[in-house]
Amino acid sequence: MKVWVLFAALVAPLGAQSPGVELFEKEIRPLLVNKCYGCHSSKLKTPMGGLALDTKSGTQRVTGKLLGAVRYNDPQLRMPPTGRLPDTQIAAFEKWIALGAPDPRQDTAAAAPVTKAMDVETGRKWWAFQPLRGAPKGSIDSFILAKLKENKLKPSPVVDRRTLVQRAYLDLTGLRPSYEETEAFVADRAPGAYAHLIERLLASPHYGERWGRYWLDVARYGEDNPTSEATNPPYPFAWRYRDWVIEAVNQDVPYDRFVKLQLAADMMPDAKHLDLRALGYLGAAPIYHKDARLSKEVIETLYTDDWDERVDTVSRGLLGLTVACARCHDHKFDPILTKDYYSLAGVFASTVAAPRPLNEVDPETETRFAWAAQRLFFLSYVANLMRNEPGSKPEEAAAKSERYAEEVDKVKEGMAFLKADHPEMYAYLDQIGKRPRAPGAAPVAAAAGGQQRRRAGPSDAPFINAVFDAGLWVDGSDADLTTIEVKPGVARDLHILPHANVSAPGALAPRQFLTVLSKADTTFHQGSGRLELANRIFSDAGPLTARVIVNRVWAWHFGKPLVATASDFGTQGEKPTHPELLDDLSARFVANGWSLKWLHREIMLSAAYRQASHPREDGTRIDPTNRLLWRMNPRRLDIEAYRDSLLAASGDLDQTVYGLSVDLDAAENNRRTVYGRVSRGRLNTVLALYDFPDATMTSPARDLTTTPLQQLFVMNSQFIQDRAVALVKIVENEPDKIRAMYHRVLLRDPTPKEIDLGASYVNGSALAEYAQAILSTNEVIFWP
């Protein structure tokens, strides 16, 4: 049949399609359309590899490589990546190429490809990488006013003092002032009253609770994993990291040191032992379950996913760069090479998560403990696995289980020396390193124990979820059980993995800093390289790092950043609305020792910050999104400030600073929201309702949605009803209960109209219902 078709084509009259063109139309074009255009079309914003196979020129460019790719000969270039084509289709390509790859398509100018990545040398000139240029007489207001003037706008007047004091309190502590504090500030006409207020608030321990929480969004703080299975149970000590963040922010630890401690406290000679809690940044990072029965390739891929998360969190969170885009290929837009990606990933492949003791012990014991803890966890996992699910070769599995159980004993024996001086450390290891129960002996209880471990809540045992320097390798030599090997003190450089495929490794990528930001050779030599990485972030990348954090702090004060894409300062990100301001403020921030408290003062004392937020006709007409900052941005409170405000208004807020996490839904949990348990797998409903970020990835900013489901919480939840009842109780002895409630909740007197509305409502409904109404009003959740 085929022969006849071909024959017919060959004898076709002149003027008809040539056989090659016919082959193209019948077989090749449909293949290109169905199998290739998905990634390689000029219609895409970013065709993969800059290759457009819907153009003649693009296709011609690769005819030399095409056959190798579709035949899957070259492990680094297999196309289509979704699976090898059937042999008949590969044969069609072969025939077409043999005919000289005739292609009847006419390229139009518009179809010509294609965006090219920025090369490293050009990249070095990118604005965000330039040294910081301070202005001779820098001040926030001069820059803001200049832009406003250019656009024929005036700033808004200074907000009234009653609103200003609320703004300062909420901004720095996440709590409203009391009515008495408000009145005192309104009455205080001394020239330094406002500056004095800021100092007082910066010294409050509640300041760290507010500003530490902002950082925890960037650090994607969570206390468990997206899923909780045998190899990725919750982090019972993650809350100690959260406490460390709050404490460090309260102490105004300079930002450079603040970050370095989180990446490498264990490598910094001048770090205090308790600063090791900072390592929770890496030690309580999200990880995925690795079932040891999976193949080596799958397990490797899962580890590379874990490392990818670290690269993403560090690069976007600290540097405002999307380095993770370079995992499969060089970055399509930014001057970031795949090699750079694997150079950074190698740092995290040389860093293994493990608990460390909270109490100080000698460094060698500490490393041995960390190693033993992760080793025992793994051994006990595989010993149980082989025991409980032996599959079809039970004898082999039982022998393996026994072998691993013996190793458990051996590791514990090796750590027995802890019993004398550090019994708690030994007890901890003992609890991780359980031998599997004998077969048949109460499997139900064993399963329940496993369940318990998977759901374990926060613990106040004296340990921290941290990391230590060790290279990790995956061993696939046993066909039924893929194991891992962790070598303390040995670093692991990774190979480049084109298309992230672990089966086709490319060249080695030594651990080092990003090429475009490096001033000289930046190869890391010290252990995993975490400390060197941290140092480079503040030396070679210092200007960028400063811009990124200053922009974040600006956004947290004003509700909007200067660079709209707060975690992307690359070519696909937005440019700053006020570049000179960002540069000047960043330069002065660095000159003032990377002090966040300095930055708060600088911002909050500006006239720009003290503007009212009311709408103005000229402003909304000329600059509706307020990019130029002709007013303070009106917005709603985030969930922390909102929930805490409600608890405070009803007199229920427990102001204890620091401590174990407690589920926000737990009865009588009246602690500040920052101490609520943060689950990556099952986020608390109220947090989820109010746009709490997904803690599996670094968050550039919170959405602030307004949804009906939020209002159901406000209208119907036990939480709000409890607040209302408590509020009534507080005012029960007051002669004017309506006024007293206004003082308590809204820090002001009611207007005559509000008194009327209240009085006629209370005449017919219970006072608690009125109290709930006041607590439910817009004003309570509105940024002052």
Next chain:
Amino acid sequence: MLADEQLRAAPRFPNFQPKAKHNIFLFQVGGPSQLDMFDPKPMLLKHAGERPNTVNLRTERTTGGLLPSPFTFKKYGQSGIEVSELLPNLAASIDDICVIRSMYTFNPTHTPARSLFHTGNIAATRPSMGAWISYGLGTENQNLPGFVVLTPGQGSGSLARAGFLPAKHQGTFFDDSVSEPDKMIRYLQNKQLEKQPQRRQLDLIQALNREHENTFGEDEFLEGRIQAMETAYRMQFEAMDVFDLGKESPEMREEYGKTPFANGCLLARRLVERGVRTVHIYYGPGQPWDDHSHIDKNLRQRCPDMDKASAALIRDLKQRGLLDETLVVWGGEFGRTPVSESGDGRDHNPYGFTMWLAGGGVKGGMVYGATDEFGFQAVENRVSIHDLHATALHTMGIDHEQLTYRYAGRDFRLTDVYGEVVKDILV
């Protein structure tokens, strides 16, 4: 700034005239056995206990020889599609069903495979398909969430997450193991105030809000929250109504059955009737279809309720004229192996398994694709999980390559760089 990112993303949807306005996913958690339900393999009996090289694929656990299905298959309907004796009701509706026997996915473990099924990626961080659809098409009913997940007990958010999409697109979980609406939805009911007193309270709140807005000036958030409160107030009653299965006739309840999954199916019909875009029903709790052993006994216990309710849903949608505009998808995160585990069970199989589709512009009475002679690997007209996503979006009028969201420096898609619409199964 999320708004800014959003601004730069996404053209308008639908891209073209959609067939389906709604979609219902009947997610069979754990990985149901295609070999005992939809993909008959007589060769298993012939070679029972053997282990030919072609079945030597690595799965999660150690497996033995070929295990024939203990169930018999017969041809049904005009289409004559073979279905197992376990599923008499679906067999009766087979002419409305398109059975895809050549599904494959990329991971043999539950969690990553489940993530793939719902988000197209093994990492449990990407947006769920329901969130993507909500983002692309918005909602038809402002009083109900656009993406609803029905599951017994408290669901885990990970499969219905909005990920980097705006949070409002995340799935809202409802517990379908209870039949009283106020137990299904948190905060749905005011336990202290009746309808009228609550309205009076809300009138006060809104009067105070208006006073405040008059003083402050016109503001998007203040106005938005006033509206959202009104919607929430109405939602209480609308949801009480839609989630109240007591409003259905006893005959209708009987037709679906009264298990959590059956409740879910019936609720799904009530929800799409009222304009909810996406309903996912998880057959749970846990992962019931994970039959590593005793597959005979287990399937006999589990299939009747699934079969009855799924078929009732198709029939009911059809009778109401809703089937054409509702895509129903049935399947698990993977299928199961033709080789045995623990003697009488089957291991996870991502290489080849069955899913079926009904309605929403998909052909009925059709078998698409095939697995090898033993049913281990998809070999003919292979359909990846990405292809399935692309096809499901296509029925909703969405070009899966156009449904993008700019995040962390690049445009993300549900189908990543993959996915082909399976045109052959479309009407």
